[in-house]
Amino acid sequence: MSRLNELIQILSKPAVNERYAHAKATKTCKICEGPATRFRDTLSSYEYAISAICQNCQDIYFYNCSPSEEAFSSP
Numbered sequence: 542m543s544r545l546n547e548l549i550q551i552l553s554k555p556a557v558n559e560r561y562a563h564a565k566a567t568k569t570c571k572i573c574e575g576p577a578t579r580f581r582d583t584l585s586s587y588e589y590a591i592s593a594i595c596q597n598c599q600d601i602y603f604y605n606c607s608p609s610e611e612a613f614s615s616p
Contacts, residue, residue: 544601544602544605545602547602548602551572552572557571557572558571560574560593561593564577564593565593569595570593570594570595570597570598571592571593571594572594572595572598572602573595573597573598575595575597576595577589577593577594577595577596579596580596581596585599588603
C-alpha cells in the first residue's frame with residue numbers, strides 16, 4: 542500500500558479525527574500521539590497548525606522518508 546493510501550486509511554478513522562482538538566491543546570500528533578513541538582521549517586509548522594500532524598508523521602506520509610534528527614539540524 543502506498544504511503545498516501547495508508548494516510549487516507551488512517552485519517553478515515555473516526556478515532557484519529559476525534560483526537561484533533563486534544564492534539565492541538567497538548568501539542569501532540571493526532572496520528573502517532575507523539576510530541577509535536579519541533580518542526581523542520583515554517584511550512585511544516587503551518588501544516589501542523591492545519592492538520593495536527595507532527596514532523597515525524599509528515600516525513601513518513603508526505604515525503605515518504607524515515608524521520609531523523611538530521612531533519613532538525615541547522616545548516
